[in-house]
Amino acid sequence: MIYTVTLNPSIDYVVQLPKLNLGEVNRLETSYKFPGGKGINVSRILRELGYANQAWGFLGGFTGEFVSDKLNQLNLDSHFTKIADDTRINVKLKADQETELNAAGPKITKAEKQVFVSQFDELKENDVVIFSGSVPSSLPETFYFDLIQKVKERHAEYAVDTTGEALKKTLPTHPVVVKPNNHELADLFGVELNSLAEIKKYGQKLIAMGAQNVMISMGGDGGMLVTKDHCYRSAAPRGTVQNSVGAGDSMLAGFTGTFDATHDPVESFRYGLACGSATAFSADIATKAKIDEILPQIKIEEF
DSSP: OEEEEESSOEEEEEEEOSOOOTTSOOOOSEEEEEEEOHHHHHHHHHHHTTOOEEEEEEEEHHHHHHHHHHHHHTTOOBOOEEESSOOEEEEEEESSSEEEEOOOOOOOOHHHHHHHHHGGGGOOTTOEEEEESOOOTTSOTTHHHHHHHHHHHTTOEEEEEOOHHHHHHHGGGOOSOBOOBHHHHHHHHTOOOOSHHHHHHHHHHHHHTTOSOEEEEOGGGOEEEEOSSOEEEEOOOOOOOOOOTTHHHHHHHHHHHHHHHHOOHHHHHHHHHHHHHHHHTSSSSOOHHHHHHHGGGOOEEEO
16 A cells, blocks of 8 residues: 655645736636645545555644545545644745745644554555655654654655755665755755766765665756666656646656556656656646656656
8 A cells, every 4th residue: 555644735725817916906817726735646646547545644624624525526545634723725826927825734732643643553564655745843853754764663665755954864764766856956965966967976876875766857857767776867748837736746656656566667757757747737636648648758768
């Protein structure tokens, strides 16, 4: 089984208008409300690809009920821990520029935290847990790392979408895949990366530090995969970007779900790129049909 963890889900309130005029009344052209959260996005793509998964995390208040109802409508298998405080609302404003207003998140009590952590006792050998997104401020900064220790104790695997020192700290426990973009990779080592060869070099450093696979997104330049013995790259497929929200989550889902099923890093990379691009070219998280449309454009070569 694959489990996704979204500690700080949200209602994503997406609003569109031609231009935002600060200090004035603005009329919206369109508005949508989606269940938000990086792990939830991962679960949605896994389901599109046909991979059984459960979504874990915290939900509370009337906003949490909205998210729960939407997940049920999407037929997602969700086992969220109920909390007293309200799940947050994030505003995604699409005008002449794209702006995000993200709330900090709810207060989670010690008792609520203990109920959530007890779920990890259910893990079995070779299960996979995908950790994505921010940690509510009421939880300790080490919370992801503490959960990873529980995953390893159960002889399960995990993938993590994080950056900076938090990413470095996970590497000795051998995550299935880490997914920095080229800018995050440069920041991680305090360098400038001006060529594919340099990106490969620092991807290999993450392998040496413990990652099983390193998938690096490079925007319009496509992506790169570094493994213990090989490096692969692919150009970006053609399409019009409509939505940057969830593209990285989709990339992680495509790779991790396929790798769990096949243990083939190249095929997993191909699906990761297709899923990420399909979401970027869609108004919401990609459908299976859109992923299948993009997949033939992904041409992978050894680098």
